[in-house]
Amino acid sequence: MMDGKLMKSRPEAEGVMTTPNDEALPTGWARWRDDLVGGLVGALFVMPAVLGCGLVVFQPLGAGFQSLGIQAAFGATIAAALLRGLIGGRGLQINAPRATQAALLGGLLTQAGQVAATGGHEVAAAPMVAITVLALAVAGLAQMLLGLLRLGDALKFVPQPVIAGFVNGFALVILVQQLPYLLGLPDGVGLRALLTGAAGVTPGALALGLAAAVGVWRLGERRFVVPGPLVGLVGGAALYQLALTVTDGAIALGTTVKAPPPGLPVSWIWPGVTELIAHPVFTAMAPSILVTGLTLGMISSIQSLLSAAAADALLRARHDSSRELLTQGGANLLSAAIGGTVTGGSPLYTRVAIHNGARTDRANLFVGLALLAAALGLSPLLELVPVSVMAAMVIVTVLRPDDWTWQLITLLRRTKMPQARAELIQNLAIVLVVALLVATADALVALAVGMGASVIVYLRRAAVSVVRRSYRGDRVHSQTGRSDVDMERLERHGGSIAVMELHGPVFFGSAENLARQAEALAEGCQTLILDLARVNDVESTGVLVLRRLDERLSRAGVTLLLAGLSKGRGLRVLLRDMGYDQPEREGRIHGDLETALAAAEDQLLKRLAGGRDEDEEMPLAEHPSLYGLTRAQFDLLSLTTRRLCFAPGDRILTEGTTDDSQFFLVRGRVRVERRLPGEEHGVRIGTIRSGAVFGEMALLTGEPRSADVVADSEVVCHELTADDIAMLDNIDPAISFILLRNVAIEVTQKVRRMSRTASLSDA
Incomplete structure (x- = not known):
């Protein structure tokens, strides 16, 4: 699905001022006009996502809940748009329901059904819906808490491979969930029934879905005024009606979407919440509701902040991360109050709105009003859309990997350097593992494994890269001016001085490897110089390893000099405060590598000259x-x-x-x-x-x-x-x-x- 551009850029004219990025920024009524157009086009593009998300969120409850799911998606999107339009953030962002996040709520419903079946309990529809509402409320509160504590920037430190793994994992969950609908299987029948022969494919339904999917896929990356999935829905509905007319119902074409009830897309769900709390299933599900809500809040926050950063690049602005999280959390909390589903910032629909003139969050008012009008008058039209076509549009939307994963795959195909390919493969492996765990296990397990794998990869990289370069004193000399005789002696005997330049952090993951390399380099030497000028941190384990290395070298007759530790440098103070003060007491710490190398050369020349000091006058x-x-x-x-x-x-x-x-x-x-x-x-x-x-x-x-x-x-x-x-x-x-x-x-x-x-x- 690509963004269209309905408004062409116009020359600077009266009533228009220029922005720092040299684009024309309209003033007065022209701003309202452009926000109106951008909002209406954004609403048009958001609508297929609303329909697709509505199909996903209550999918575990069966086809009878499709209309309720669509109503929940409409209500959530409208509430988020109107809230942003009224209170706004610092910058434009269009909210949309995310099917990948809705799948997380769907997975919670599946778990609740399994718990109820295991305990022999029956759970009515209202308490089941209330499970997703409570999880969404937890997510909204978590987002608002993150905003109040000003932790928005901290969420950006979650590794990108983990985020990409969640996005692709949820896409895989949606794909598995939607395949039965695409194949035209009876309601409530999964793929296992197809494999065992208990149910069969409906060829007519599958043909309609595939025709719509191929048509949208062929549109590809072409710019189109109307979003591709919306074209697919309309085209699929038209084919369905044409086939019914031509065959007079002789060919089974599957069922159509059950439209939501007419009226405002709002559900009064609180009686279901009270009924759920009194139900035995709630005790077993409470931890899962809490964990799912927190996970959903974190993922939605990260993706919304990434979307806000993308909008900043287009508008040459800077968003307020804390205010953005407060707004997103408030939107999800409001959505939970009206029985909606999860929404979050979308870089795609934000880009669509910006490219069509929108510049402020006022455009969200028009997004909300347009979707509200569509929800009030869309029920008769939705009943014309086949379920297989709707499922095909959802699959087309999530089938392509997310942009970052696709970039990794493209780079892996083009890159020939072994080190770069190894790093890309490591990132892709984390994405794949997290995605599979999301689809087959649990989101919390996937998050823990993904974070752990990212830390391990980071430690391996840091441990490998701590040594910048190493060499001997017969190849590199200090800049000290010496006699030709002394320089000849350094050329011949300077190999007894070894230099190792370090960079990056020296910590438990790299210190032992450093010690092994240093001892190997110091074999046959009289002096080893460690240049710490480019070392930005040494933690407690690193200090301990350095002290033990010094002791082992001293027993072997090798003097260790530390360079790059000027007076007052924090790292020098840290070594002393942590008990490693012997080098400073013995005068073995130097402010830079030049003075340390010169001191080592002086000692070597003094030994070679039979102990003659530089203070003795040369004839x-x-x-x-x-x-x-x-x-x-x-x-x-x-x-x-x-x-x-x-x-x-x-x-x-x-x-x-x-x-x-x-x-x-x-x-x-x-x-x-x-x-x-x-x-x-x-x-x-x-x-x-x-x-x-x-x-x-x-x-x-x-x-x-x-x-x-x-x-x-x-x-x-x-x-x-x-x-x-x-x-x-x-x-x-x-x-x-x-x-x-x-x-x-x-x-x-x-x-x-x-x-x-x-x-x-x-x-």
Whole structure:
């Protein structure tokens, strides 16, 4: 069934203003006119749903209750439309009865019949109808309570596969219920009688139903002013009357729908409620009535909120979830009071109304009035419609999977990636299991199993994805400036440092898997770094597993460093408050991965150098940037340079200055900073340690300094200016050539290391 559009868009004219989405929004009487047209077209499209739902709700009571079911559906839809039109929500939404939800009430009636038969009780019609009324009242009260507690947004966290499973499960229930009517079986006879041979198919009734169904199906997705099922009902009724005339009643064509009694579609059901409460069946059915009502309220609320969200997208508006639930609950409570059935927001009929001009909930007034007029004058026409044709229209309506399930199936057919296909198959499996449980067991069981399966799927995904990437320190180094000798040592021995970058939550579902991977990566290493910068949460079990991992690594001689835990970060405080404070006490927590990797490299180089500390001054003759100089060349250079000492915090170079010196660092470490506008302190962008050189680029290019260089510890360095190099050139030009060659070698090695790191990141 597709939405038609009776009104074409018109150019902006007098009496029309524009909305934020650049559509013309009529004012004054034009708004009333468009809401009138949109409401009338919406009512036309809603009518087949009303008839189909009426056929479903009291189906377990037999064909004699078809007229009462249609009356209940009309009454509920009219009450909901008028209530919305009078009090409204924040945004337009058209309510309609849902056959899938009505099937839940029908299942309750089936259960009540079984309970009565088991206990040897007879239950009159009025108390049986009152069972659905009480369940509907519970649903309405539950929706209103959710609205009052402002829990509308919380319902959106029910997984979509579970919702889709309920929708498809109810559709399956309806299909099974309507097949006997389509086949023309006698009233009260089910499919089991057909299979055992106790009853036979009525070919004429089946032919009429199939002809109407095929006709509507062939209409497909074509835009049509009149909804397809309504065309099918009219066409089927016409074929029925034509066949009666031509055959003169010689061919059995099945029965026709029993029309509701003339007058207002309202039933006084409260005597039946009091009779039910006094009946022995009520005690056995009370828990089921309560559970069914709560389930119905939740499902109706979720679908109504999803429908409201779809209407928001069309109108560029935002609905109030709490007010929407209060309105929907009030509508269902009112429906229960007049003997109606369940209704809820419908994205299809809302879209129809919007596309035909409706913009406010005032359109619901015209939907309600139009349906009321149809209910008052429709009885003679309904008696012309064959039951098999009505059943065929209901089956056509529910036969297609819901849109979300259909999207999953389409994506599964198109997607070739194994991981994406596995996720789609998991979602479809949840949909299928929930649908089968709804059809064969109980809605509450289906909800529990669906939620449980969704949680298990989520835990499996979270457990698999906690490790973002891992690597060794011989492939990726920190950005710390070091001598060529130190870098060569890191290239050769850096594999004793392992890094594991994490992301997502570390909890009971992922922590053990993380611990196993971390221990496997740490084999043969001296230091393991866990980068927690992208970890958004660690729960108690995750903290316990991290502490045990630290203890096992320590016994194996591996030092664990935690990175990405800056001072004041909540995760750092959480680890300390939960008793895992040993890393902080021992100085094994670092604010970012760069500083943690640099610290691990420092410890490794210190071990490789036989314990020599960076605070020991390196002889200038051993500085790697002076390799290749002869003894005489070095003596000449050493007489030219100046030995400078700096205390921690001293600024050695200043960003933007044009001095032309380079510095050979022989003791301590310095940090490179960039100053941000309006900030007193700079941002660290790198660290340089003893054995490296800094300031050489400004010397070579003549450009201003690009960053500050500040002493991080007691620093000793030797300064060489451009004037010094010019003087050396006059004495021995080979000295400046050797210095320039060493700088070029160092830059080339830096580029090679950066390329290797970039290739690892891409991988």
